[in-house]
Amino acid sequence: MSKVKCGLIQMALKGDGNMQPEEIRDRMIEAHIPYIEDAGKQGVQVLCFQEVFTQPYFCPSQDRKWYAAAERIPDGPTVQLMREYAQKYNMVIVVPIYEEQMTGVYYNTAAVIDADGKYLGKYRKTHIPQVDPGFYEKFFFKPGDLGYPVFETAYLKLGVYICYDRHFPEGWRALALNGAEYIVNPSATVAGLSKYLWELEQPASAAANGVFIGAINRIGTEEPWASTMNMGEFYGSSYIVNPRGAIEAQASYGDDELLVHEIDLDMVREVRDTWQFFRDRRPETYGPLTDG
Numbered sequence: 001m002s003k004v005k006c007g008l009i010q011m012a013l014k015g016d017g018n019m020q021p022e023e024i025r026d027r028m029i030e031a032h033i034p035y036i037e038d039a040g041k042q043g044v045q046v047l048c049f050q051e052v053f054t055q056p057y058f059c060p061s062q063d064r065k066w067y068a069a070a071e072r073i074p075d076g077p078t079v080q081l082m083r084e085y086a087q088k089y090n091m092v093i094v095v096p097i098y099e100e101q102m103t104g105v106y107y108n109t110a111a112v113i114d115a116d117g118k119y120l121g122k123y124r125k126t127h128i129p130q131v132d133p134g135f136y137e138k139f140f141f142k143p144g145d146l147g148y149p150v151f152e153t154a155y156l157k158l159g160v161y162i163c164y165d166r167h168f169p170e171g172w173r174a175l176a177l178n179g180a181e182y183i184v185n186p187s188a189t190v191a192g193l194s195k196y197l198w199e200l201e202q203p204a205s206a207a208a209n210g211v212f213i214g215a216i217n218r219i220g221t222e223e224p225w226a227s228t229m230n231m232g233e234f235y236g237s238s239y240i241v242n243p244r245g246a247i248e249a250q251a252s253y254g255d256d257e258l259l260v261h262e263i264d265l266d267m268v269r270e271v272r273d274t275w276q277f278f279r280d281r282r283p284e285t286y287g288p289l290t291d292g
Contacts, residue, residue, distance in 0.1 A: 002266050004155045006182065006212075007044035008259045009035045010238045010251055012220035013056045021069035025054040029078065035258045040089030042260050045115070045155045048094040048184040050218045050238075051163045052108065054078055055098060057188040057218070057234070060134030060225040067140075070100035074119040079111045087117030092153045094160060096186040098140075099124070108141040108162055110186060115154035123149060123160035127168050133193075134229045135164070148174040156265060159183040159211075166201050166215075169208070170289070176209035177278070181268050184214040190232035198237060199247065207245030210272040212263045214240050219254050243271040 014027040032049065039047050051057075058066040073079055078097050086093045092115050099109035099122070108125035124144030129135045148171055151158045159180030161171050166185050175183050185202060189195075198215070206213045219236040226232070239250035240261045249261035272278060 003262050003264050004182070005043050005045050005260065005262045006214055006240060007039040007042070007047040007261075008184075008214050008216045008238045008240070008251065009039070009047070009049050009053075009257070010217055010219055010236045010259070011035075011050065011053070011256045012218065012234075013222045015056075016223040017056050017058060017061060017225060018223070021055060021066060024056065025069065025078070028054045029081065031256070035256070036085050036089075036093075038258055039260065040085070040091055044089075044091055044260055046092040046094075046153065046158065046182065048186060048214055048216055049096055050216045051096050051186040051188045052098050053096055053186070053218075056222045057225075057231075059137045059140055060229045060231055062136055062139050066098075067100075067106060070098040070106045073097070073099050073109060073111045073122055076100075079113070079119065082111075083113050083117040083119065086113040086115060090115045090154075092155060092158065094158070094184050094186070096162065105142060106140060107144060108137070109144075110160045110162060110184075112151045112153070112158065112160065114151075120151045120153065121149055122146065123162070125162040125165060126171060127165050129164045131193075134225055134231045137164075148178055150175060150178040150180045157181045161185050163187040163189065166205070167197075169205060172205040172209050172211075176211050180211055181265055182212045182214065182263065184216065186216045188218050188234060191235045192232050195235060198235075199239075202239075203241045203245040203247060206241045206243055207271075208277065210243045210268055210275065210277065212240065212242055212265075212268070214238075219256065243267050
C-alpha cells in the first residue's frame with residue numbers, strides 16, 4: 001500500500017489538576033470519542049493521540065495522587081476500549097497513556113493496536129527530563145526498557161518516539177534502521193521553552209532518516225500549574241512532515257482538532273535512494289557515541 005491516510009488528535013484538558021485522575025480520564029475519553037469516530041468516518045488508517053492523552057501533564061505537581069492515573073497495558077480500560085474502536089473502523093491506533101507495570105513501577109508508554117483490534121506491543125519513553133519549568137518527569141516515569149520497536153501494522157511500518165525523546169537523534173535513527181516508514185511523536189510541550197525547536201527538530205529528523213513523522217502536541221493551559229509554576233501554554237500546531245523535511249499538513253495553535261492527511265510511502269524509497277544516508281553511514285567510527 002503506497003498511500004496511507006493518517007490522523008492526529010490534539011486536545012485541551014477537560015477539567016483541571018485539582019480533580020481526581022479517574023474523573024479526568026473519563027472526561028478526556030468522552031471528549032476524544034467524537035474525534036475518533038470522525039477519523040473512522042473519514043477513512044483514517046493510522047491514528048495517534050497526544051502524550052498521556054487521558055490526563056493533564058501532571059509532572060509539575062510531584063504529587064503521588066497521579067500514580068492512580070496509571071493503567072496496565074494491554075489489559076487496562078483505555079487500551080481495551082481503543083481496541084474496540086480500532087476493530088470498528090479498521091484503523092491502527094496509537095494510545096499514549098501512563099502505564100503501571102507493577103505496583104510502584106510506572107512508565108510513559110504508547111500502546112499500538114492494529115486495524116483488526118489486535119494489540120501489537122508498546123513503546124516506553126526512553127529519555128526522561130528534569131527541566132524547568134515543571135518538566136519534572138523522573139518522579140513519575142522510569143526510563144523505557146524496550147528499545148526502539150517497529151510495528152508491522154496493516155498499513156505501514158510504524159515507530160513511536162515520545163515528546164522529550166525527539167531531542168535525541170539516536171532514537172530516530174534506530175527506528176529508521178529498524179524499518180520504520182512513519183514515526184509518531186506524541187508530546188506535551190509549551191510555548192517559550194521549545195516552540196522554535198518544534199518545527200526544526202522533527203523535520204530535520206524526517207529528512208536525516210527518510211521517514212514521515214507525525215508530531216502531536218496538546219493545547220491550552222492547565223491549572224493549577226499554569227498559575228503556580230508559570231508552566232505556559234501548550235500550543236498545538238500538530239503536523240505531519242515528509243521525508244524531505246517539508247511539513248505537509250498542520251493543525252491550529254489553540255483548537256481541539258483532528259488533523260487528517262494522506263501520506264505517500266513511495267516517497268520513503270525515493271528520498272532514501274536519492275540521498276543514500278544509510279549507505280554512507282560509518283558506524284565503525286561512532287564508538288565514542290556509545291562508550292559513555
